[in-house]
Amino acid sequence: MRALAQTYFDAAYEMDAEKFASILHPSSSVTKIGEDGGVSVTPIATWLAAVRGAKAPKEQGFDRDDHILSIDVENELALMKVKLQVPPRVFTDMLSCLKVHGTWKIVQKVMTSNV
Numbered sequence: 001m002r003a004l005a006q007t008y009f010d011a012a013y014e015m016d017a018e019k020f021a022s023i024l025h026p027s028s029s030v031t032k033i034g035e036d037g038g039v040s041v042t043p044i045a046t047w048l049a050a051v052r053g054a055k056a057p058k059e060q061g062f063d064r065d066d067h068i069l070s071i072d073v074e075n076e077l078a079l080m081k082v083k084l085q086v087p088p089r090v091f092t093d094m095l096s097c098l099k100v101h102g103t104w105k106i107v108q109k110v111m112t113s114n115v
Contacts, residue, residue: 001071001073001078001080001097001104002068002071004023004080004097004104004106005068005071005080005082007019007022007023008020008023008082008095008106009064009066009082009084011023012057012066012084012086013056013057013058013064013066013084014056014058015051015052015054015055015056015057015058015059015086016051016056017048017049017051017052020048020051021044021048023104023105023106024044024048024105024106024109025044025098025100025105025106025107026044026045027044027107028044028105028106028107028108028109029041029042029043029044029047029108029109030042030044030047030109030110030111031108031109031110031111032110032111032112032113033112054086057085057086057087060087062085062087064085065084065085065090066082066083066084066085067082067083067084068080068081068082069081069082069083069092075099076098076099077096077097077098077099078096078097078098078099078104079094079095079096079097080094080095080097081093081094081095082095088115089113089114089115090113090114090115091111091112091113092111092112092113093109093110093111094109094110094111095108095109096108096109096110
């Protein structure tokens with residue numbers, strides 16, 4: 001799980017959609033509270049397209065600040081809570097993971113952020 005987290009953090013710092021795609025299951029989605037205060041669910045392909053158009057913190061010279069807050073594993077199921085910054089925001093993500101054909105994949109990303 002720590003290797004998965006490291007790839008996740010590297011992908012966020014570099015805004016590398018291919019790195020994200022390597023650890024996100026194709027049927028996954030990103031869930032958050034939307035602008036209207038309701039639940040917003042974005043298919044992973046749509047989210048990855050937005051990542052491709054985003055400026056990377058690395059390119060902008062920002063320091064990294066990413067941490068694993070917790071990992072809970074039960075057989076082929078894991079829940080990982082992480083905190084990372086993509087300036088100007090700081091994100092807290094809950095990553096639901098499943099071991100698919102022997103490899104851990106993120107199957108759901110639930111996120112919140114603050115500035």
